[in-house]
Amino acid sequence: MTFRFPAAAAALLAIGATVACSNSSTQPSSSTTASVTSPANVSPATTTKIAYANQPVTLTIQNAVATATGVTYTFEVATDPGFASKVQSPTNVAPGANGQTSVALNSLSGSTDYYWHARASAGGTDGPFSGTFKFTIGPPIIINAPVPIGPLTGSTTSTRPAFRVTNAVRTGPAGAITYRFEISTNASFTSIIATGTNTEGVNETGFIPTSDLPTNTTLYWRATAIDATNGVTSQPSATQSFTAQPPSQAELVARQLGVPLWPGVQPPGTPGHATMGGYWNVEYLTSFNGVTFLNPPLDELQIFDLMDRGMDPDSAIAWMHANGYATQAAYYPSVQVIGFAYEYMALVNGAWDLVLKVGA
C-alpha cells in the first residue's frame, strides 16, 4: 500500500493543528452579561414604627450573589408602595462586610409611611428588586428649653436652695417629661457638683439638693426637659449663676425639721440681721387648746428668716403672702410681738423668743 501525502493534506493538517491547539477551553468575554439575584431586606422590618427623633434611619439588606464581581446596590425609598413617589434613592452603594450592606438615609418627614426595597447590579445586569418593606416615621416632637424661675443670675442662696423652672413648652405627642437639674462650678458644666431629676410638676418643676453646696463661690445651674419615651431632649435652660451662703439660723432649724426652709420662691437679702432667741428647739408641744404640734412651725422659721434677711415684721408677713407661703402671722408693733397659731414670737433683749400661747 502506497500512502501519498500531498501538500494539500499537509496544509489541512497544519491549519487544523493550529486551530486545535488554540483556544482549547472556553473563556468569559467582556460582552457576556452576568446573572444576579435579589438581596433580602433585613431592617427595619416591615411595619416598623420609628420615632421622629430616632433618625437617621439605616436600611440594611442581606447581600445578593452574582456571577461577576463588582456588585453595587441601589436602594429606593418612596411614600407609595408602587415607588412612583420616591423620596430618596441611594445608588452605587458598595457591599458591606459580613454579608450585609447598610445605608443611612437623610432625615425624613414625620407622620409618614415609607416603603423601601433594594437591588443589586453586576456585570451589566440589574437584578430584581427585593420585596417591599414599610416603616413609619412618627410625628415630630419638639420640646423647648425650660425657663428658669430662680435662683436667677446674681442671687445669693442658702446652701440647699430650691432650683425652679417653668415647665417646657412642647409640640407633638410628647410623653411624660422629667427635668434634669445640674449644678456646676463652671458655666460650661464640665464639673458637675450636684444633679437631680424630678418628674414634671404643675406649671413648674423644682429640685433641692440633698447636700450643702459650696459657699461663697460662684456656682452655675441649668435644667433640661427629657421625654424618655420618645427619646427627645430639650435644649438646657439658660444658665444662671448664684452664690450659696452658709446656712442661716432658720435654715439649720428647718433641716432638723426635715423640710426645706424655702421650697418655692427664694427670698431676697442676706441673713445676719436678726438673732434667734430661746425655745426654738425641735420638739413636740401641746397647744393651749390641746393640739400637739411640731415646734417650731415652718412659717415661724420663715418669718424669722425674712427678718434675719433685713425685713421688718410687717414686710416679712407681706412677702410671705405675696410669694405663696401660707402664714397666720400677725404683728403687734406696740409690744413687738408676732402672733402665730399656737405661739408668739417676741423680741426679748434683742432676740426673738418663742412663747407658747396660754389662750386664744
Next chain:
Amino acid sequence: MRTILIFGAAMLAAGGVARAQSPAGSGPNHGYVEGVVQSAFGNVTSQSFGGEVGFTVYPNLQVFVDGGVVRDAAPSTLGANAQIIASGVSALAGTTTYQVKEPVTFGVAGLKYSFDTGNPRIVPYLMAGGGAAQVKKDVTFTLPAGDISQYATLGSDLSGSETKGMLSIGLGVDVPLGSIVVVDLQYRYGRVFTSDGLNINRAGIGIGVRF
C-alpha cells in the same frame, strides 16, 4: 478571520500541486451522502446526530456540506455560574436546583481530500470547512414556589442563544462496503466563535452511499 484566510490560501496551493489521480476506492464517485452518529465530548459527554453530503470536484477532492445537532456542549463555567445563582436563590426561596445544557445546531461546508493508499478498502481523508452554529444556553432552575425571575435576573451567561461562525476540521477513514455503501469512521473538531468561545469534539461513525 485570519485562520479562514490561511485555510483558503492553503487550499489554493494544494489545488496547484494536487496530482491528477483517479478517485480513491472503486465504484461511483460523483459524490456521497451519509448519516452520522457521534459521541460529542469535552466538559460533558453527549450525543451528536447529523448528515453529510459531498460532491467530487476534482480527483480525490470533494466539496462537502455537514450539518447536525450536538445535544450538549456545555462548558464548565455554565454549571458553575448556575450553581452560584441557585445558592443565592436558595437563601431567598428555599432549596433551588438547576439543570444546564448547551445544545448546538450547526452547518458547515468545506473541502474533503481523500488519500490514495493503493488499497481501495481503506481511504483516509482530511477535511476542513466553515459555517455557522447556534449555541443555546438551556438552564432551568427548580424552586419550591414561584419563578426564578422573582429572585434573579439571568444574564447572557445563563440564558439566550447566539449564532456564530464555526470552523470545522476533521479526519477519518472511509471503508467501502461493496461498490456503493461506505462506512465512515470519523473525528471532527469544531470551534464556534461565541462570546465565550466553544470547542466541540465529535467522534463517531457514518453510514452512507456513493453515487
